[in-house]
Amino acid sequence: MDPGPPVVIRGLNHWFGAGEARKQALYDIDLTIARGSLTAVVGPSGSGKTTVLTLVGCLREVQEGSVRLLGHELRHAKPNLLMLLRRRLGFIFQAHNLHDSLTAIENVRMGLQVHGAMDPRREIEAAGHALALLGLADRMDYLPANLSGGQKQRVAIARALVGNPDLILADEPTAALDRESGSNVVDILMRLGKARGTTTIMVTHDGRILDRADRIVTLEEGRIVADTAPFAG
Amino acid sequence: MRWIIARLFGRLPIGWLQLTHSRTRFASALAGVAFANVLVFVQLGLMSSMATATLRPYSFFRADVMISAPDADSLTEGGNVARQWLLQALADPEVEAGIGLFLGNVTWHLPGKGLVLTTFGVDPAASGFLAPDIAAKAGVLSMRNAGLLDRLSRGLPRETAAAIRPQTPLSFEVSGDTVTLYDTFAGGGGFSGDGHMVVSDQTFLGLFPARSSAAPDHLLLRVVPGADPVVVAERLRDLVSDKSLRIRTYAAAGREDLVYQQTRRPTGIIFGFGVVIGILVGLVIVYQVLSTDVADHLGEYATFKAMGYPPRFFLGVVLEEALVLGIFGFLPGLGLGTALLALMAQATTLPLQMTATMALSVFVGTIVFSMLSGVLATRRLAAADPADLF
Structure with missing residues (x-):
């Protein structure tokens, strides 16, 4: 049975503040994201890209309209459901936020331990595999302080991917990476989409990604002003 | 230690790793807890020696009932009968x-x-x-x-x-x-x-x-x-x-004398305050260490929140840290406290010594108050908003 699109947004409005200080961030957004696709969200600063990501990522409360994530309505959803849904997501933040006292492999294991107790050997094996995929096989036992900015970002990506998420939400994931590493990350995300149906929504301005994205959604002042599928048809 | 905590909590020993990441900071935190322990040990030692010293003269006699003047709050105070x-x-x-x-x-x-x-x-x-x-x-x-x-x-x-x-x-x-x-x-x-x-x-x-x-x-x-x-x-x-007249059993007279010495005589009250101050110092030190640690890792905690870690996970990490501080701070505190009491006993001939009851009660108190500090410190976790990560 087709589980349906992982993200369906209808009539989404969102604002910050109240009364005189109220500032509308999103206006009547409608968006359906296909399973296994890589969608790039672009737009100038303050256009609402990040707000969309945080709403889809269950990190903010849906105020008006509807967001269905992996078959669940997020508006009025209970905190426990939101927490459980977040475990099915992979977050890649611009700031890597690695734990400074955990080694690279331990940071990645945190992406597995959120799902509950697991045989430590299997956990280490899976985390090691994820790091190796990102070219960090020889940096597994390094603390973040001993890794370069790009290497840290790749550890954070490995942490997001290791739990086999249904949806990856990424904010400029390749900004800190060199050309080859950035390209490798995009390869991995696209391979995951094809092989496992993992969907990716990514805020980016990286031309290398835009060239390969299945779909590019452009936001301006809280509205979708363009929605293109470069490789369709 | 890592292995024990990992087995105990069924996850990576994040609290332990976080605390020991900076050796200097860890050492100063332990020194703080140990200092608070020493304070409590000394005050408890003094209180305990006061109890021993108060009851000692009663042990020189064998009696069942004692009759004293109305104002005889202790063996050595009050009028005649x-x-x-x-x-x-x-x-x-x-x-x-x-x-x-x-x-x-x-x-x-x-x-x-x-x-x-x-x-x-x-x-x-x-x-x-x-x-x-x-x-x-x-x-x-x-x-x-x-x-x-x-x-x-x-x-x-x-x-x-x-x-x-x-x-x-x-x-x-x-x-x-x-x-x-x-x-x-x-x-x-x-x-x-x-x-x-x-x-x-x-x-x-x-x-x-x-x-x-x-x-x-x-x-x-x-x-x-x-x-x-x-x-x-x-x-x-x-x-x-x-x-x-105060007509009491001999045992009750001793007990009442002790209560009088500890709660109404200035020395007893001062020693009692000393214990409270020691506990407060420990509480503040552990709270300060833990809340600073939480504040330093807000970004990481927010990331864990975004990943779907439940509130009990964060409480567990902070309590793990509290437990580590409590246990590892207690041990040097016990050693120093014992040595200090022995030195004071030698200098004053007061019956000052470390007892198993004192050590056990201070250990339990250290763990309980460290945990309490940990629970208070977790309030700062509310500031870790994963939406701010994007």
């Missing part, structure tokens, strides 16, 4: 015997220092009211101006005490009288005196000419075998004409 009440008390069929107990301080001037001896005057014929160790030597007390000396008196040279024997008595001057010490017993210095001396009531009255044989400080009574001292004391409160 008329001997006539002893006669009334003896009318009770379950009161077997009674004596008057006299108390006063004499100063033995040793070269360079004065030894304050709490002196007890008792009827030497009633040796059944004396502790066995003292009763065995009480025969000499029937001699005029004879005394038994507390050989553990503070400031008394050990060799001097050891030389005191019936065959080699030692004499000293008190208010123009000569007291001859024929033997010794084990006591020790307290908060109100350097040691103790037991003399006959007649010798006592000679040393304190202002005192009258008709008005001892306390009346000690022994009940007949099988009688309940509580019941007898209750009955005596009706029987004795002076209703203002």
